[in-house]
Amino acid sequence: MADGKFLNGKSYVIGYDASRAFVAEATGTENYSLNLLKALAKVDRKNRYRVYVRDFSTPSLRDHEVAKQSRQKIATLLSVARNDKAGQGWPSNFEFRPIRPHRFWTQLGLALETWKNPVDLLFVPAHTLPILRRRSFLKGTTSSQGTTGIKGLKTQKARGTRDTLGARDTRYVVTIHDLGVEYLPGHHQFPQRYYLDLASKYAARHADALIAVSAATRDDLIKRYKVDAKKVFAVHEGVDAAFFRPSSKLKVKSVKSKYKIKGDYILFVGTVQPRKNLLMLIRAFANLVGSRQLVVSRRNKKTTDYKLRTTNLVIAGKLGWDYADILAAPKKYGIEKQVKFLGHVDTGDLPALYSGAKVFAFPSLFEGFGLPILEAISCGCPVIASDIGPHREIFDKFSRNGQWPMANGKSRENLEAIVLVKPNDVDKWASVLYQYISQYRKSQINISQKGQLLAEFSWEQTAKKTLQVFEQVIR
Numbered sequence: 001m002a003d004g005k006f007l008n009g010k011s012y013v014i015g016y017d018a019s020r021a022f023v024a025e026a027t028g029t030e031n032y033s034l035n036l037l038k039a040l041a042k043v044d045r046k047n048r049y050r051v052y053v054r055d056f057s058t059p060s061l062r063d064h065e066v067a068k069q070s071r072q073k074i075a076t077l078l079s080v081a082r083n084d085k086a087g088q089g090w091p092s093n094f095e096f097r098p099i100r101p102h103r104f105w106t107q108l109g110l111a112l113e114t115w116k117n118p119v120d121l122l123f124v125p126a127h128t129l130p131i132l133r134r135r136s137f138l139k140g141t142t143s144s145q146g147t148t149g150i151k152g153l154k155t156q157k158a159r160g161t162r163d164t165l166g167a168r169d170t171r172y173v174v175t176i177h178d179l180g181v182e183y184l185p186g187h188h189q190f191p192q193r194y195y196l197d198l199a200s201k202y203a204a205r206h207a208d209a210l211i212a213v214s215a216a217t218r219d220d221l222i223k224r225y226k227v228d229a230k231k232v233f234a235v236h237e238g239v240d241a242a243f244f245r246p247s248s249k250l251k252v253k254s255v256k257s258k259y260k261i262k263g264d265y266i267l268f269v270g271t272v273q274p275r276k277n278l279l280m281l282i283r284a285f286a287n288l289v290g291s292r293q294l295v296v297s298r299r300n301k302k303t304t305d306y307k308l309r310t311t312n313l314v315i316a317g318k319l320g321w322d323y324a325d326i327l328a329a330p331k332k333y334g335i336e337k338q339v340k341f342l343g344h345v346d347t348g349d350l351p352a353l354y355s356g357a358k359v360f361a362f363p364s365l366f367e368g369f370g371l372p373i374l375e376a377i378s379c380g381c382p383v384i385a386s387d388i389g390p391h392r393e394i395f396d397k398f399s400r401n402g403q404w405p406m407a408n409g410k411s412r413e414n415l416e417a418i419v420l421v422k423p424n425d426v427d428k429w430a431s432v433l434y435q436y437i438s439q440y441r442k443s444q445i446n447i448s449q450k451g452q453l454l455a456e457f458s459w460e461q462t463a464k465k466t467l468q469v470f471e472q473v474i475r
Helices: 030-042 064-085 105-116 134-138 149-159 194-206 215-224 248-257 277-288 304-310 324-332 347-356 371-378 389-399 424-438 447-456 459-474
Strands: 011-016 048-054 094-099 121-126 171-176 208-210 232-234 265-269 312-315 339-343 359-362 384-388 418-421
Touching: 011 030, 011 064, 011 105, 011 149, 030 048, 030 384, 030 459, 048 105, 048 418, 064 265, 094 105, 149 277, 171 194, 171 459, 194 277, 215 232, 232 384, 232 459, 248 339, 265 277, 265 371, 265 424, 277 304, 277 312, 277 324, 277 389, 277 424, 324 339, 347 371, 359 371, 359 424, 371 384, 371 389, 371 447, 384 389, 384 424, 389 418
Parallel strands: 011 048, 011 121, 048 094, 121 171, 171 208, 208 232, 265 312, 265 359, 312 339, 359 384, 384 418
Antiparallel strands: none
């Protein structure tokens, strides 16, 4: 299947919705779109790809100069993709097509483009499926589940797979990242939560196959949306271990200086919004540092009390929505000098931020997967994460009898590299954070022992498994 050996030696035209791939401030879905696209370019040289992009995009930034720089960055990325593919590593079987209009891009621009110039398969990496589709209007192939499913598609192929205009039926594959809007509706912004819910339900009903980024999300689709289990495939996201790797002390020092971080710190990476459970994390951190009130002399700087008083909580990520209470929480608990909000950080700085942290905290109430956990692990940083389904999948993959030894061999510093804690157990979070802060030296994960497991979460593996889904749908 890899290196072009795929789909029984036949070549197909695969459309790829890359509207989210080239953006100025990428979050989870955007990173997934771009990294999967790049990985497909490495593993599949057989099929032809039409990559649909927005030829211009305006980032939602307030500062005029920053917005201007971001627009220029986007324009450069798209120019490179369209005009200099070979020079940037894009293979010859990848063609980039800009689409207008910018508003209603999926339902107007992408729908019309794929109607006029059909592809064998259209892949949408984020929830939204075009309503205007050749098959939906010209053949009416929907069933009680919205499509005939994998088995029904094979029956259609036997009967003939061309529509009334002579074009081959397009198959549709959509990635659903999570159903957080179903479980935590109050933690999503109006009106996006209604749009996301409707878009996800429509895609789940009408796509020929769905990709879920975790087994937990696959189960949610089957249980909540009543999707046929045979058309839902769990394909984990990947991590670029060549990029996310332990940084040198010099690089860590440089990045800490850039963001004005002093001393030890606990790190969170993600969008600042309610479902990330940051209010709980800040409260746990306040309970921790507020529990030691001793005055520490300068000659006694290695005491646990001193470490608690000089350790910071660093929150890296752009502001999402309903973040006012989160930003106000440090002052409320009297720890505003020890909590630092960095805002959006350059992607190139993330490995050093992970590498320099005492521990990475990821307390989300709900996630589709949990990619920052893998990024931290890949950089040698131990992790405390919320005990939810997707995180347990990562924990079960990496843990060894519930414990993963650190690189140094001293028993008192031989803490677990991944610890799962119930999302709202403030006291337990404070206790586990204390264990990592109280270490006199930062414990690092022995990456060499887990290289093979990290490889299982590579983007190349994600791309190969995604191609397997394409194969199930097309053949």
